[in-house]
Amino acid sequence: MDRPPHTNRALSNVFLSQGIYFVIAGIWPIINMESFILATGPKQDTWLVEMVGLLSISIGLTFLVASLRNAPLPIVLGYTVAVSFLVMDVIYVTSGVIPRVYLLDAAIQLIFLTAVSIFILRKPR
Template sequence: MANRAQNKALATIFLFQGAYFVVTGIWPVLNMASFITATGPKQDTWLVEMVGLLSASIGLTYLVASLRKQRLPLVLGYATSVSFLVMDITYVASQVINRIYLLDAAIQCLFLTALTFFLIKDRSASGKLQR
């Protein structure tokens, strides 16, 4: 029974992350001007749109897996969040992008923390985690 609740919790995490990726991903495609107002000037808007579409695609993958109760893309979840987190911190620190991206870094940290927490809890409950 606990395993079922933990699976539901993981699916919920992916549901929220998926919605976040879809919304933030399509934003620059739908309204680049407001995106630039919020995040700062961009040199290559086509690249911003491409990253946005890729983000939305990943988000759709999370949403479909969560809603259909399919196997969750755990590796993609970790890899994507770590990628955004590293880029956000690196390029804010070097003053290439606006500090607003630290908000995204914090959201990625929350996703990684929640994902890790429930995976460790799931492995502990199933006896797969050995100390």
């Protein structure tokens, strides 16, 4: 079966991995806010952390479903979400608002952006 445009197995696997990451990262503060705060520092508005968690789960599920169903991958959503998390992580870590542990998330987002870019820019053989 032919794959839809803008998809291939390797790129689909990148979205699958990022989807798993987003779902796990989103579920964590919802099921155990105490351990999340212990790892990431104190929070003023836990409802906002939970909302970001739910959004992360929603995005992750979108990536998972597209990847597993061999559907067209949400490239624009992938880029914009990864850039958003990356920029916010870097800005707020460097300004001292959030702890350096958030740079791990920034690194994951950068890896995702790099992998997607490589697979999109690669010329088919």
